[in-house]
Amino acid sequence: MATKIRILSICGSGVVTSSMVASKLKDLFEEKGYDAETVEANSSEVESCCSRQQFDLIAYASPINDNCGIPAFNAIGLITGMGEDEFMEEAIAALHKAGK
Amino acid sequence: MLSKDLIRLNLDVKNREDAIRTLAEDFVKAGVVKESFVDAVLEREKKSPTALPAVAYDVAIPHTVSAHVLTPAMNVAVLKHPVEFQQMGSPDITLHPQVLFMLAISDPKDQLTLLRRIMKMLQNKELLNRIRDAKTKDEIYDLLKPVVEE
Numbered sequence: 468m469a470t471k472i473r474i475l476s477i478c479g480s481g482v483v484t485s486s487m488v489a490s491k492l493k494d495l496f497e498e499k500g501y502d503a504e505t506v507e508a509n510s511s512e513v514e515s516c517c518s519r520q521q522f523d524l525i526a527y528a529s530p531i532n533d534n535c536g537i538p539a540f541n542a543i544g545l546i547t548g549m550g551e552d553e554f555m556e557e558a559i560a561a562l563h564k565a566g567k
Numbered sequence: 568m569l570s571k572d573l574i575r576l577n578l579d580v581k582n583r584e585d586a587i588r589t590l591a592e593d594f595v596k597a598g599v600v601k602e603s604f605v606d607a608v609l610e611r612e613k614k615s616p617t618a619l620p621a622v623a624y625d626v627a628i629p630h631t632v633s634a635h636v637l638t639p640a641m642n643v644a645v646l647k648h649p650v651e652f653q654q655m656g657s658p659d660i661t662l663h664p665q666v667l668f669m670l671a672i673s674d675p676k677d678q679l680t681l682l683r684r685i686m687k688m689l690q691n692k693e694l695l696n697r698i699r700d701a702k703t704k705d706e707i708y709d710l711l712k713p714v715v716e717e
Contacts (some may be wrong), residue, residue, distance in 0.1 A: 479615020480632045484655065486675035487686045507675070510615070528656045529615045543656045547619050548690030 469502035470567050475516055476542070477527040481509030484528045488542045492526060495545075495555055501562075523567060524558055538565075569715045572597055573642035574704045582650050587612055587629050590642050590669040597640065600671050604635035608669070618652035618662040623695035625662040627652045628685070630670040639678050640671040641685070641715055643707055645699055666699055684714045 474492055478484035489505035496503040508516050510529040516522070517535035525531065525539035528546065538561035544550020573593055580586040591605040611617075611631040618627040649663035668685065672678050688694055694710060701707045 479611060479617075479655075480630070482632055482675050483630045483670060483672050483682065484617075484628075486679060487682045490679055490683055491686065530656060530658065541656050543619065543654070546655070546686055546689060547621050549620075549622060 469497070469500055470562075471502045471504065472496065472523040472562060472567060473504045473506070473521060475513065475522045475525045475537070476505050476507045477510050477513060477525060477529055477531055478507075479509060479529040481507055481512060484546065485509075488526050488528055488545050491545045492542075495551070499555065499559060501567075523562060523565065526554075526558075568639060569641050569643075569708065569711055570597065571704045571708055573640065574707050575642070575644040576701070576704060576707070577647045578644040579647040580650060583612065583652050584609060586644065586646065586650055586667060587669070590629070590644055590667060593642055594640060594669065594671055599636070599638040599640040601635050601637060604631065604671070607631040607635045612652075615655070616653035616658050617655050618664050619655055619689065620662060621689050621695060623692045624666070624699065625649070625652070625664045626666050626668060626689060626695070627662075627664040628668050628670055628689075630672060633673050633675070636671045636673040638671070639673050639681065641681075641711075642669045643667070643698065643711065644669075645701070645707075666695070681715065688714050 476485040476489040485507035526542040528542045594600040608631040644667045649665050654660035
């Protein structure tokens with residue numbers, strides 16, 4: 468049974484790049500045995516998203532001011548393909564720390 | 568989606584704004600975006616830059632929110648001289664894109680396959696090099712057809 472996680476994917480417009488990142492994350496986490504649900508938003512919506520829902524991780528392609536206490540990682544490496552492994556290692560370490 | 572009118576070879580631009588304006592106006596002429604797209608994409612690039620240190624060389628993927636888009640499309644410009652863009656997610660880093668891919672996305676859920684293919688293209692060193700080194704628009708068109716085709 469795959470562990471369910473919820474990821475907030477952030478980019479400048481909350482549309483294009485965050486959708487690319489989100490679809491990539493779903494694939495990568497599936498390989499690692501997670502069932503990832505994603506929410507796409509722009510960088511000014513982080514706080515309001517976090518007040519409405521619980522997230523396990525934030526992946527950002529646009530700088531964020533506040534991570535609301537949620538482990539947040541720069542997602543550029545997922546788009547360029549360079550730094551994908553590092554992203555996943557750090558993200559999974561953060562999930563393990565949270566008991567997921 | 569992609570037509571030869573939306574491909575620019577050896578584009579000679581002074582700076583980032585000049586480059587983005589040229590491509591955005593090509594989109595307007597092709598009827599794939601509203602006129603408001605031009606200012607929106609310029610503004611968006613200032614606030615949230617879109618350059619990426621891609622595997623072959625720096626690229627940029629200027630885009631903006633769907634409200635300004637009529638039909639999904641992509642255009643491509645191979646620059647005569649790289650111009651300065653800021654890196655996506657790290658605006659304090661300056662990159663020098665050699666190729667620009669401007670995106671007009673009207674519905675990211677509907678166009679997810681396209682977005683995934685574009686991301687794959689950005690990770691394909693050989694394909695990126697062939698796009699940059701292409702001698703004709705036809706060559707670029709043929710290289711990108713598999714990316715943008717339904």
